[in-house]
Amino acid sequence: MQTSVLLITFLAMGLVAVAFGYVVKRSGTRDEDYSTITRQGYLIRRWWMLALCAVGVLVSAWTLIPFPLQAAINGEARSVDVVAKQWSWEIESRSARVGETVRYRVTAADVNHGFALYGPDDQIVAQTQAMPGYVNELNVTFEQPGVYRVLCLEYCGVAHHAMTAEINVTEGP
Numbered sequence: 001m002q003t004s005v006l007l008i009t010f011l012a013m014g015l016v017a018v019a020f021g022y023v024v025k026r027s028g029t030r031d032e033d034y035s036t037i038t039r040q041g042y043l044i045r046r047w048w049m050l051a052l053c054a055v056g057v058l059v060s061a062w063t064l065i066p067f068p069l070q071a072a073i074n075g076e077a078r079s080v081d082v083v084a085k086q087w088s089w090e091i092e093s094r095s096a097r098v099g100e101t102v103r104y105r106v107t108a109a110d111v112n113h114g115f116a117l118y119g120p121d122d123q124i125v126a127q128t129q130a131m132p133g134y135v136n137e138l139n140v141t142f143e144q145p146g147v148y149r150v151l152c153l154e155y156c157g158v159a160h161h162a163m164t165a166e167i168n169v170t171e172g173p
């Protein structure tokens with residue numbers, strides 16, 4: 001994997017260098033009137049910019065509407081302490097019941113981590129930062145049974161990708 005990434009990188013660098021050399025070799029000074037093309041270019045650029053902004057706003061609105069906001073608490077919430085550290089999760093309780101609201105009290109023992117909870121369908125359910133010296137509370141009401149996964153959402157070192165944990169959610173009283 002590492003070797004192929006290195007080879008691809010060198011290959012890409014080589015291609016860029018060849019293209020650069022070609023452009024430098026071909027370039028020269030020619031006196032031609034480019035004013036009409038320039039004017040047209042600026043016009044296209046302006047409309048292109050406006051179109052990109054419009055697309056950006058629409059895509060943002062569309063994707064942010066189902067934003068995973070914190071669950072409103074109806075009644076009791078069970079507190080569960082969570083400590084993130086390089087590179088594992090210390091979670092006081094790794095199980096929950098459907099319909100139950102759990103208040104995760106999230107902190108970190110070394111550097112910043114991100115506590116992200118993914119549902120059985122691999123959709124993100126809730127997330128908060130895990131920061132040393134702070135406790136962030138995250139209320140989660142579990143709506144479906146299954147295995148939820150905790151992933152780290154903040155790059156925290158070489159084994160960041162290995163920072164996972166599971167929470168089992170079962171039906172029941």
Ligand code: CUA
Pocket residue numbers: 084085087112113114152153154155156157160161163
């Ligand atoms: Cu912890 Cu990334």
